[in-house]
Amino acid sequence: MPLPTLPSKLGATLSADEIKQAPKATPPKSVLMPASPTLSTQSAQTAPKKVVSPAPASQATNPPTTPQPTAPKAVENTTAVASVANKKLFVLDTNVLLHDSNCLFKFEEHDVFIPMIVLEELDHQKKGLSEVARNARQVSRHLEALTAEHDITQGIALNSAGHIEARGQLFFQTTALNAKLPIHLPMGVADNAILHVVHALKQQHPDKHVVMVSKDINMRLKARALGIPTEDYKHDHVLDDSDLLYEGARELPEDFWQTHGNQMESWQQGGITFYKVQGPLCAELSVNEFVYSEQEPGLVAQVKQVTHHKAVLATIRDYSHSKNNVWGITARNREQNFALNLLMNPDCDFVSLLGQAGTGKTLLALASALTQTLETQLYNEIIITRATVPVGDEIGFLPGTEEEKMAPWMGALEDNLEVLHLGNNRLSALNNDANRNSTMDMIRAHIKIKSMSFMRGRTFQNKFLIIDEAQNLTPKQMKTLVTRAGPGTKIVCMGNIAQIDTPYLTEGSSGLTYVVDRFKGWPHAGHITLQRGERSRLADYANEAL
Structure with a gap:
């Protein structure tokens, strides 16, 4: 009967069948004295040879058929030397x-x-x-x-x-x-x-x-x-190439329904249509990822569940229609529609938005925050913070309170508040100066501007926290901010990894890249990369030509 082969690698063990097939050999009666643990490897191998007692003549003529287990030791020594x-x-x-x-x-x-x-x-x-x-x-x-x-x-x-x-x-x-x-x-x-x-x-x-x-x-x-x-110190590098960063949306292949719709199940619940499909693409999908197909019959959906080669897709709300406007704002493209579905979903606790200047990151986040704070009252306050990293030279000491010191960094907030206020009241009778000012005062009363320098140790409950210019944060700073979230708090991180101003940070080691990669696939988090600018034709051309 042939002997079972020795383990091919360190730590491998014989299977149960191989153990049964192995011949049972009587161990020799010679006794090997154990080596002292303080001896070196060489002495531990040579010392026992001097104290081997002579074997009986019967055993000398009939040596055991099972070889001595020396091969694993040789493998172990070789591995240690290579290490x-x-x-x-x-x-x-x-x-x-x-x-x-x-x-x-x-x-x-x-x-x-x-x-x-x-x-x-x-x-x-x-x-x-x-x-x-x-x-x-x-x-x-x-x-x-x-x-x-x-x-x-x-x-x-x-x-x-x-x-x-x-x-x-x-x-x-x-x-x-x-x-x-x-x-x-x-x-x-x-x-x-x-x-x-x-x-x-x-x-x-x-x-x-x-x-x-x-x-x-x-x-x-x-x-x-x-x-x-x-x-370079690469332990904090999430990706070597920013083009491999998770975008949060993908286009389905043309043959998707032919390869994944053979055993499809569909049902409706709460005005949403669900599709349960199976196929090779399902294993690549992530929870809360958006999928779309421009081929007939067409599909725009969000991944709700992924198990092996099966996935559950659910249709999303169309925020491009005026009846579904958010504080007077409607989605102007597909990615903005995806972003609003994440921002308006109360079950989504963490949302990250990537995109170049003018894609509408701040406008969408602020519109959804005002709607869920002032209209639906899901949150009781809006907190906005950002990394205070200057693009040019420092302007020196800023007097005043914490919010007054942060005011110069929040110009984008004031610009978007003006757009949202005019858009929400354009068709109403509140266009006179007195009513407009009183409405703005009410809005500002629910918005707090905080510095990240004083975030450590705090806990935010039922707050809508917006972190702007998050690409300038390190992974450790991002962890400090995200872990401030208490019960009922939603955090939105926004930024453009092509505009990093912090020294020693790159697109692969930015805190924004870090959270996008780490939160991918979590059922209570979502991400979308906004592709098309909607600020103006001048801004769009400048992003491409300059």
Whole structure:
């Protein structure tokens, strides 16, 4: 009877049938003394051979047919050697620590090295109430926890403070590291000092793969010019290509009904028609994603449920018709109709809107907020905030209260309020100045403008929270804002990832991209990318030509 094959990979086990087929061999009576756990691998393999007791003559003539289980050990040793060979030593720039205070624990099995000049720069950045100062203080706390009971001159296990995902070691610069670079650089600059340290580490440890990690593009360019391996910190990158970002809507193929409508079920409930279809495309759909088909008979629907190769589609409300207007506003294109269906759905707690300037993001969000706050009274207040990142130079200190300081950043709010107020009262008798002013005062009484600097620790209940210019937020800032939501609160994030003004943020690492990707498929969240501008023909042409 042939023997069962050995496991092909580490950790593989034999099946029940293979165990039954294996011949039962009598184990030899020779006793192997267990190796001491303090011995090295080599000694553990050689020491037992010296203490093997001689086997009886009967067993010597009839050796067991089952081979000794040495193959898995060989596989394990080979895997361990390969893991050590692929291990890297990452030298962190200061901006990486200031960008993500938990970055020390994001390098898996690789080691981390921190130069002394980085600790010096962290000390200069720790004062203040900004996000950078907060991250600098948090990094210092992590380093203190790691070095509290360890010798700093030796490598410190990164998982010693409880971060089990980090399997590497942390090293500090404890001696002077000087190396002559191919190009002379002045030593008074912190970036140049870090480059000298990385170059010296490469010469001292030629067997290790030393890589410098920096968020500074110019720093990486200087490193490449000097022949130093360098990488960007990519742990917070959601996507490498913004074109792959989830759009929230897709066009169905022409043969959709031929391939998915053979066993279709349909029913009506509450004025909505539901379709239960099955086919290969269903597995690619996400809950609350919009689908449409321009082929006869035509379909515009929203995905309500996805299970394996089956999906439930539901028709949506047509907000392009004047009878379904929202605070006097109707949808002018397909994507705006999708956005209003998400904004007006009370079961959708989180909505994200992407689109270039003039696509109507702020107008649609504000119109739906006013309707659900003042008419249906689903929410008791509208809160608007945004990232205060200037496009040009700072204009200096702004006097006044919190709302007065935020007023210059809320010009878009005032513009849209004027459009909504005129559109809602255009056909009414409230067009005189007195009534118009009183109505605007009532609207403004339900709108609060808040700064993100004071959001930590707050809880919003039954609020309609609008986060404008969300592309300038980091993933950590976005998490801080979204977790402020209490019972009955709806959050709308809007922005254009092509207009990022925050340093070290890209389209792939923006907080807006982060939440779009993380909330995809959650039954109480929706996203739509607005495609066509509706501001004016001049604005549309400028977006294309400039």
